[in-house]
Amino acid sequence: MPPFDVPEGDPFGPHNLPYGVFSPSGSTERRVGVRLGDHVLDAGAAAAALGSPHQSLLARPTLNTLLAAGRATWSEVRRAITAWVTDPAHRATLEPLFRPLSEVTLHLPFEVADYVDFYASEHHARNVGQIFRPEAADSLTPNWKHLPIGYHGRSGTVVVSGTDVVRPSGQRKGPGDPTPVFGPSIRLDIEAEVGFVVGVPSEMGRPVALGGFRDHVFGLCLLNDWSARDIQAWEYVPLGPFLGKSFATSVSAWITPLEALEHARVAAPERTHPLLPYLDDSAPDIEPSGYDLRITVAINGQAVAEPPFSTMYWTAAQQLAHMTVNGASLRTGDLYGSGTVSGPEERQRGSLLELTWNGSEPLELPDGKRGFLEDGDVVTLSAWAPGADGRRVGLGKVSGRVVAG
Numbered sequence: 001m002p003p004f005d006v007p008e009g010d011p012f013g014p015h016n017l018p019y020g021v022f023s024p025s026g027s028t029e030r031r032v033g034v035r036l037g038d039h040v041l042d043a044g045a046a047a048a049a050l051g052s053p054h055q056s057l058l059a060r061p062t063l064n065t066l067l068a069a070g071r072a073t074w075s076e077v078r079r080a081i082t083a084w085v086t087d088p089a090h091r092a093t094l095e096p097l098f099r100p101l102s103e104v105t106l107h108l109p110f111e112v113a114d115y116v117d118f119y120a121s122e123h124h125a126r127n128v129g130q131i132f133r134p135e136a137a138d139s140l141t142p143n144w145k146h147l148p149i150g151y152h153g154r155s156g157t158v159v160v161s162g163t164d165v166v167r168p169s170g171q172r173k174g175p176g177d178p179t180p181v182f183g184p185s186i187r188l189d190i191e192a193e194v195g196f197v198v199g200v201p202s203e204m205g206r207p208v209a210l211g212g213f214r215d216h217v218f219g220l221c222l223l224n225d226w227s228a229r230d231i232q233a234w235e236y237v238p239l240g241p242f243l244g245k246s247f248a249t250s251v252s253a254w255i256t257p258l259e260a261l262e263h264a265r266v267a268a269p270e271r272t273h274p275l276l277p278y279l280d281d282s283a284p285d286i287e288p289s290g291y292d293l294r295i296t297v298a299i300n301g302q303a304v305a306e307p308p309f310s311t312m313y314w315t316a317a318q319q320l321a322h323m324t325v326n327g328a329s330l331r332t333g334d335l336y337g338s339g340t341v342s343g344p345e346e347r348q349r350g351s352l353l354e355l356t357w358n359g360s361e362p363l364e365l366p367d368g369k370r371g372f373l374e375d376g377d378v379v380t381l382s383a384w385a386p387g388a389d390g391r392r393v394g395l396g397k398v399s400g401r402v403v404a405g
Contacts, residue, residue, distance in 0.1 A: 003039035003098035004091055010037050011384050011394025014086050017078065018254035018396060019043075019063055019219070022104040030061035030107055035254055035396075036085055039098040046084055049093050054080060063110040063255065067199035067218050068332040074199070074218060078259055106253035108160040110197060113331035115153040115249065116323060117193075117225055117241075117339060119144075120314035122269075124342035127354045145273040148314040148322045150336075153225075154246035158335060161253050161398040167375060167405045168247040170231035184405050185228035185244075187359065188373040191340040192297050192307050192350035192381050195223035195251055196316045198334035205327040207278070210286055213317035214258055216330060220316075221252040222295070222381045222398040223337050229353060229372070251335070254396030261393060264385035266290040268315050278325050279318050289317035293395065295341055295383040297350065299373075302365050307341040307350040309383075375404045 006013045012035050022033045022040050033040035044059030046052075054077050057066045066077065084090050119125060122140070129139025143149065159165075167188055173180040199218035202208050208216055225245065232244025268281065268290045275281075281289065293309035319336060341350040349355045352372050356362050359371030373379070380399040387393040 003036055003041070003095065004085065006037035009391070011392040012037050013391070014082055015387055015391055016256065016260050016393050017081055017085070018256045018260070019066070019109065020254045020396070021062055021107045021109045022099070023107065024099055025103045025105075032058050032060055032063060032066070033104075034081055035101075036098070038101050040101060040104055041085065041094065042097045042099070043081065045097045046094055049097065050084060050090065052080060064333055067110060067197065068201070070200050071215050074257060075259065078257060106160060106162070108158070108251070109253060109255055111333050112155040112158045112335050113198075113333035114335070115155040115158055116150050116334075116336040117153050117245070118148050118150040118314065118319050118337060119339040120148055120312050120319065121338075121340055121342045121350070122313040123311060123344050123348070124340045124350065124354065127342060127349065131353065131358050146276070147279070148319045150319070150323070150339075151240045153241075153249065155335070157246060158249045158251060161250055161396070161400070163248075163250065163400060164403045165226055165248045165250070165400045166403055168228050168231065168243065169405050170228065170243045171234055172230040173234045174230070180234060185231055186372070187229035188402060189227045189229050189352045190297065190373070190379050191225040191227055192295055192305070193223040193225055193341060194291075194293060194309055194338045195221045196320075196336050196338070197221065197255055198330050198336075199332060200330070201332050202324060202330040204329035207327065208320055208324045208330065209278070210281055210289075210317050210321050213289055213320055214287075216320065217258060217316065219255045219257040220261075220291075220395075221255050222383055222395050223252075224250040224379060224381055224398050224400060225337055225340075226250065226400070227351070248400070249337070250398050250400045252396035252398045256393065256395055260387075261291060261385055263387050264292045264393065266292045266310050269311060269313055278321055281315065281318060289315040291316075291385065293383050293385050295350070295381060298380045298382070299363075299365060299370065300367060300378055304363055304365075305347060305349055305355060307348050308343045309338070309341050311343050312338060312341065373402050375402055377402045
């Protein structure tokens with residue numbers, strides 16, 4: 001099928017147009033691409049062929065130059081590309097610049113500056129609290145309803161979808177172990193998340209207010225923040241996650257611009273505790289910054305969970321405000337994860353820790369039971385969001401296969 005003839009209802013039609021970086025078959029040259037259906041348009045070559053002033057932003061090996069250009073330019077470039085792929089007058093020029101997705105190699109689409117991971121789902125936090133602190137009167141920690149809890153991760157191990165994940169080794173100490181032992185993680189898990197990609201940097205010492213979210217954040221992607229639960233359980237007191245989380249974070253090859261998700265914006269869940277002014281999004285002049293994203297988690301092709309992102313207690317705008325309120329600066333390419341997405345129902349839990357209740361209730365899969373991941377398991381996250389006129393906006397999948405260390 002010609003690249004312009006996207007089937008009706010395709011979630012990657014001209015209403016979407018996510019950005020990525022690809023190499024054509026037989027080449028190592030990396031180029032910015034825009035996805036249309038099952039094809040990718042060489043955006044830099046298209047800009048050159050059509051005499052676009054945006055050529056300098058698009059003829060690049062990463063998205064970082066475009067990310068840094070700012071919201072007004074993001075909108076201009078998106079309008080231009082939409083016109084390119086919808087105007088029949090451009091077909092003859094652009095058709096040779098499309099490549100089938102099956103004939104390209106997709107790369108990490110941007111150079112990751114810093115990586116931060118949050119803990120923003122109340123349902124996830126309560127489940128974890130009930131698993132590890134069953135005797136507590138409240139399964140949430142005292143600070144949870146007052147600030148978005150997060151930690152700094154390792155940007156150098158953010159990898160693109162399709163990259164194998166080597167089972168990590170480290171120290172662990174089970175209840176029956178007199179001393180710690182060293183070896184491969186036996187409780188390797190997933191965390192179904194959404195990642196937000198920062199474009200415009202900020203000045204050190206100047207916090208970003210809630211209203212600045214869409215001026216700084218270019219777009220989002222699916223993210224799997226792999227977790228070695230047994231390594232983490234032994235090491236995290238008192239400073240938090242370290243080796244149990246730093247070995248791999250997988251992201252989609254496609255970054256969906258926020259503008260493609262205008263019809264998916266929703267209000268956050270009702271707040272149960274008063275918020276300090278810098279986090280208070282109840283004012284009428286603050287735009288809704290929740291997103292209605294429908295995520296599916298599959299293991300070896302079998303769907304095991306459908307976490308709804310619309311239930312997240314803390315929004316991406318609040319996370320950005322909290323991340324900078326102490327004066328920390330943003331850099332182009334900063335990535336921050338939402339934290340595990342889980343809903344109120346058992347089928348909506350975004351981690352095996354919750355789905356199997358810490359391994360005590362294994363999942364039944366066609367190839368056997370799973371408490372946690374086994375070598376050879378392939379985990380795939382996919383998602384869509386509601387768009388205009390009943391259309392779906394697809395998010396790029398993120399997939400990874402576990403291999404022995």
